Amino acid sequence: MKVLALIIVILTGSLLIYSSLDMPDWGDPNSPASTHVSPRYIEKTIEETATPNAVTSVLADYRGYDTLGETVVIFTAAVVCILLLRRFEDDKTH
């Protein structure tokens, strides 16, 4: 069983390394990610949002709806943790 798991892990790892060969080089200015919308955000972020940190302006302003979803995910984690783990004193079922 352990040999089977090792074979599966090696196969998956080699597949991932093989697929990463097709990705653009790190910091390549001609890659699709840095030619489509990134230059527009980098050029306009000061004059549109007055926020020098472009990461914050994208995270909280241009893509604010995604950050709302992320916050709701964390909220859900706390609610589920309370629902699953919390036991009160007068609870007779446990």
Add this chain to the structure above:
Amino acid sequence: MIRLIEDLHIQFVCRIMVPLIQFFALYVIAHGHYSPGGGFQGGCILGASFILMMIAYDIEYVKKRFPEKFNTFMVAFGVFLYAAIGALCLILGAEYLNYGILHKILPADPVKVRALGTLGIEIGVGITVSAVMLSIFLNLSTFGKHEKSEV
């Protein structure tokens, strides 16, 4: 797991460290526009300071300052603050979370007011994350039975 152990060294170091950690967390939340950081990271550091307080003292020490109902209210209040700022933009006549329209009620020009709206939602995220970290650690480390002090 967590009970009061009278160790002077740990309590003294915690007494010095906790205000510094909390100042740094507030700095990270408020300074997210200019340097790396933001609501999530600052909220995590703020929650970590509460966890340090809980480990160095005991649970009752923290629960006296942050009662469970207040903490659970704060979990929901951060999300509410975020969504309310978005809805305020909707009421004032722009799209959801389009902070530029807030210049009708805030004394700033539409560009500066976007930074203020960003700061508002960062504060909301920070409140939620710090309260969530405290709540999860409290429930996880005592298996949900933190009303009795001997667990």
Add this chain to the structure above:
Amino acid sequence: MIWIVDILLLTIVVICAIGAIYVKDLLSSAILLGAYSFLMCLLWTEMGAVDVAFTEAAVGAGISTAFFIGAIYQTTRRTKD
């Protein structure tokens, strides 16, 4: 010569990850995962993603280690396998 730092960091990251699986003591495993997170944070910083590095240092190395230790105290400290 930044690639030497890269190779060195990646090697220690792999060693930490394998050690976290192989070690018998769950508390040591949690601490090794914290060390793994800090090394990943250094890697992100070296790549220029400072915000991601900050998140990794705050969440991966700080909070999740505390959660792991809190969860380990509710179970046995040594693994069976």
